[in-house]
Amino acid sequence: MTDLALxxxxxxxxxxxxxxxxxxxxxxxxxxxxxxxxxxxxxxxxLNTSRMTVNKALQSLADDGLIVRRRKAxxxxxxxxxxxxxxxxxxxxxxxxxxxxxxxxxxxxxxxxRAEGKLTVAGIFPRGTDVVHIRCRHLADGTPVLFEDxxxxxxxxxxxxxxxxxATPPGSWLLEHVPWTEAEHAICAVSADPDLASQLGVSVxxxxxRIERRTWADDETVTFVHLTYPGHHRTLIGRFQPxxxxx
Amino acid sequence: MTDLALxxxxxxxxxxxxxxxxxxxxxxxxxxxxxxxxxxxxxxxxLNTSRMTVNKALQSLADDGLIVRRRKAxxxxxxxxxxxxxxxxxxxxxxxxxxxxxxxxxxxxxxxxRAEGKLTVAGIFPRGTDVVHIRCRHLADGTPVLFEDxxxxxxxxxxxxxxxxxATPPGSWLLEHVPWTEAEHAICAVSADPDLASQLGVSVxxxxxRIERRTWADDETVTFVHLTYPGHHRTLIGRFQPxxxxx
DNA sequence: CGAGATATTATGTATAGACATAATAATCAC
DNA sequence: GTGATTATTATGTCTATACATAATATCTCG
Numbered sequence: 001m002t003d004l005a006l007x008x009x010x011x012x013x014x015x016x017x018x019x020x021x022x023x024x025x026x027x028x029x030x031x032x033x034x035x036x037x038x039x040x041x042x043x044x045x046x047l048n049t050s051r052m053t054v055n056k057a058l059q060s061l062a063d064d065g066l067i068v069r070r071r072k073a074x075x076x077x078x079x080x081x082x083x084x085x086x087x088x089x090x091x092x093x094x095x096x097x098x099x100x101x102x103x104x105x106x107x108x109x110x111x112x113x114r115a116e117g118k119l120t121v122a123g124i125f126p127r128g129t130d131v132v133h134i135r136c137r138h139l140a141d142g143t144p145v146l147f148e149d150x151x152x153x154x155x156x157x158x159x160x161x162x163x164x165x166x167a168t169p170p171g172s173w174l175l176e177h178v179p180w181t182e183a184e185h186a187i188c189a190v191s192a193d194p195d196l197a198s199q200l201g202v203s204v205x206x207x208x209x210r211i212e213r214r215t216w217a218d219d220e221t222v223t224f225v226h227l228t229y230p231g232h233h234r235t236l237i238g239r240f241q242p243x244x245x246x247x
Numbered sequence: 248m249t250d251l252a253l254x255x256x257x258x259x260x261x262x263x264x265x266x267x268x269x270x271x272x273x274x275x276x277x278x279x280x281x282x283x284x285x286x287x288x289x290x291x292x293x294l295n296t297s298r299m300t301v302n303k304a305l306q307s308l309a310d311d312g313l314i315v316r317r318r319k320a321x322x323x324x325x326x327x328x329x330x331x332x333x334x335x336x337x338x339x340x341x342x343x344x345x346x347x348x349x350x351x352x353x354x355x356x357x358x359x360x361r362a363e364g365k366l367t368v369a370g371i372f373p374r375g376t377d378v379v380h381i382r383c384r385h386l387a388d389g390t391p392v393l394f395e396d397x398x399x400x401x402x403x404x405x406x407x408x409x410x411x412x413x414a415t416p417p418g419s420w421l422l423e424h425v426p427w428t429e430a431e432h433a434i435c436a437v438s439a440d441p442d443l444a445s446q447l448g449v450s451v452x453x454x455x456x457r458i459e460r461r462t463w464a465d466d467e468t469v470t471f472v473h474l475t476y477p478g479h480h481r482t483l484i485g486r487f488q489p490x491x492x493x494x
Numbered sequence: 495c496g497a498g499a500t501a502t503t504a505t506g507t508a509t510a511g512a513c514a515t516a517a518t519a520a521t522c523a524c
Numbered sequence: 525g526t527g528a529t530t531a532t533t534a535t536g537t538c539t540a541t542a543c544a545t546a547a548t549a550t551c552t553c554g
Contacts, residue, residue, distance in 0.1 A: 013537060028426045039504065050539045055505080071505045072547040087432075094327075179275045183487050189436035189454040189478030207436035207454035207478070231436030231454070240430050260507060286534065297509045302535080318535045319517040 006047065014049060018057035026066055026077050033079040037067060040075075089185070089211065091171065092138045092146050092227075101140040107166045108135040108199070112154075119151060124214065124224050130154040132161065134170050137199055145233060147199045150225040156217060174215075174223060182216040190228065200230050207231035253294065261296060265304035273313055273324050280326045284314060287322075336432070336458065338418065339385045339393050339474075348387040354413045355382040355446070359401075366398060371461065371471050377401040379408065381417050384446055392480060394446045397472040403464060421462075421470060429463040437475065447477050454478035 006021040008014075025031040038046070043054045058075055061067045069075045096103040111133045115125035125131060131151045138146040150170050152160045157178050165173065174180075190196075190210050197204040211227040253268040255261075272278040285293070290301045305322055308314045316322045343350040358380045362372035372378060378398045385393040397417050399407045404425050412420065421427075437443075437457050444451045458474045 015537080027428055041504080051505095052540085053538060056537095058505090069505065070547075071545065072503055072549090074504065181274055185487070187434065187456065188480070189456040189476075191438075191452075191454040191478070205438075205452055207438040209434065209436040209456075229436075231438070233435070240432070262507080288534080299510085300508060302537095303507095305535090316535065317517075318515065319519090319533055321534065 006043075008047065015053050015056040015060075018043070018047065018049070018054060019060055022057065022061060023066060031077050033077050035077045036074045037077060087185075091175075093169070093172065096138070096140040096145065099140065102142075104139045104142070105167070105169050106137050106139065107164075108137065110134050110165055112161065115151075119224070124221055125151070125153055130161075134165055136165070136169065138169065144200045145229065147196060147228045148225060149228070150223060152223045153221055156220050156222045170223075171225075178217065178222055180215045180217050180222055184214045186212040188212070189231070196228060200228070202230050209233060253290075255294065262300050262303040262307075265290070265294065265296075265301060266307055269304065269308060270313060278324050280324050282324045283321045284324060338422075340416070340419065343385070343387040343392065346387065349389075351386045351389070352414070352416050353384050353386065354411075355384060357381050357412050359408065362398075366471070371468055372398070372400055377408075381412055383412070383416065385416065391447045392476065394443060394475045395472060396475070397470060399470045400468055403467050403469045417470075418472075425464065425469055427462045427464050427469055431461045433459040435459070436478070443475060447475065449477050456480060 006018070006025070008017040008021055011017065022031075022037065025037075031037055040051050040054045040058065043049075044051050047054070058067065058069065062069050062075070065078055067075050068078050090098075093103050113131060113133055115127060115129040115131050119125050119131070120127040131153055134148070134150045134152070136148050136150075137144050138148065148169070148171070152170065152174070154161050157174070159177060160170075160173075163173060188210050190208050192200065192202050192204055192206045192208050194204050196208065197206065200208065202208070208231050209229045211229075212225070213227065214224050215222045253265070253272070255264040255268055258264065269278075269284065272284075278284055287298050287301050287305065290296075291298050294301070305314065305316065309316050309322070312325055314322050315325050337345075340350050360378060360380055362374060362376040362378050366372050366378070367374040378400055381395070381397045381399070383395050383397075384391050385395065395416070395418070399417065399421070401408050404421070406424060407417075407421075410420060435457050437455050439447065439449050439451055439453045439455050441451050443455065444453065447455065449455070455478050456476045458476075459472070460474065461471050462469045
């Protein structure tokens with residue numbers, strides 16, 4: 001076990017104080033990975049609180065992966081403490097606006113086609129699915145900051161067939177018109193080919209950051225998109241505090 | 248307001264059913280951003296449950312950003328629904344092992360120095376802080392998969408002065424020896440300079456993916472590291488289901 | 495001794511009630 | 525009308541209690 005001298009700092013709700021006190025024991029390595037932490041009943045007695053309050057603190061620590069709970073056995077400091085960061089991908093409009101720059105949007109091409117080759121090989125759309133293929137870019141004060149290459153399934157989103165996408169970026173349009181239930185992201189670095197280089201205004205071969213996103217609605221792929229940023233564009237920042245909610 | 252025909256699927260705990268039912272209303276666009284959702288008291292009456300149970304469901308939806316709650320006013324579907332993906336940065340050892348490959352580690356250089364120039368300009372360490380500078384790489388079946396360039400503050404971690412880091416990667420060593428309270432991540436793409444290219448076994452100018460991580464313990468920077476992967480290395484994948492916990 | 499039945503126990507879920515708090519709505523004074 | 529005061533109300537927190545559940549420990553019988 002472990003010592004039980006938890007210090008409540010008196011700041012904020014009781015369950016948060018308890019949460020903080022325990023999280024601190026863990027981050028300060030006073031309670032080590034694998035250690036059993038005190039039982040709810042022990043914490044209740046020591047802190048003179050009700051079990052529901054202690055329970056709320058422990059549950060939230062378990063939600064965030066700091067501890068693991070097992071019936072009858074007790075609660076334990078998590079052994080595998082992987083670094084998990086909440087990566088927030090903001091809408092590009094908001095991001096540009098947040099920098100105080102003027103946002104603009106340019107449609108490059110919009111074609112209706114059928115899924116074939118690469119898209120079906122990758123298992124994204126079933127062969128023959130009608131899709132809309134959109135290529136466009138987003139600019140901040142006239143400078144390209146994001147090139148977007150997107151496919152939308154007309155089976156999942158028939159309305160996309162009637163939308164020109166010449167004024168509204170497809171990302172925003174989709175968010176407003178289509179419910180989605182699942183998304184998958186992958187990030188990689190790519191060298192700019194001549195086309196991408198000209199669209200983003202960088203030199204050929206320049207390193208670019210690419211986010212690949214695939215979105216489903218109930219097991220059917222709604223859209224598949226490549227979002228490519230100039231390499232120096234360090235948008236993707238996440239700050240994370242273990243033992244604190246929503247750092 | 249909104250209609251109140253919530254369908255509980257009978258699967259799992261009641262508060263999770265309520266949570267799912269409400270999340271579904273939101274992801275299916277039946278309750279739209281900005282809409283007020285029913286009051287706790289209304290949900291209690293409609294579902295014939297206690298307030299604490301409904302409260303638990305709503306709190307967890309608020310924690311995950313699907314709804315916003317305001318005293319006296321009520322609970323509302325969140326207007327700004329940014330795409331938030333949980334980015335798990337696994338330890339490189341685990342990642343290589345997960346691919347069924349043999350992990351190995353190579354120390355390239357370890358030097359003790361003082362923070363100056365770039366590091367102080369970037370505001371990372373105060374000028375004159377004693378730091379250990381480590382350059383090393385990680386391999387899978389003998390092929391380089393990650394180049395690491397790390398600074399560790401000796402003020403925050405005196406023990407690092409005695410550690411050779413010739414067998415243990417600094418990341419693992421730090422995780423075991425040093426508590427940390429906060430971390431910040433940034434991701435960008437870089438072109439391989441000749442040095443990096445030779446370390447990673449890629450051609451000069453090749454696009455690489457870089458994670459910058461800065462870690463604090465109580466307002467003092469513990470370590471600052473660049474982790475650089477070959478560009479094709481698409482590790483950073485997160486799958487996310489809105490309205491579901493820990494998707 | 496060992497397999498199976500039984501008891502124990504810590505967490506998991508749910509309830510009812512109480513008071514605190516903050517934001518809104520209503521009221522009153524001028 | 526307008527500003528300050530008061531009342532109302534939905535959420536926020538906390539308590540006490542109860543039973544469910546799953547995992548462990550103990551006991552029993554062959």
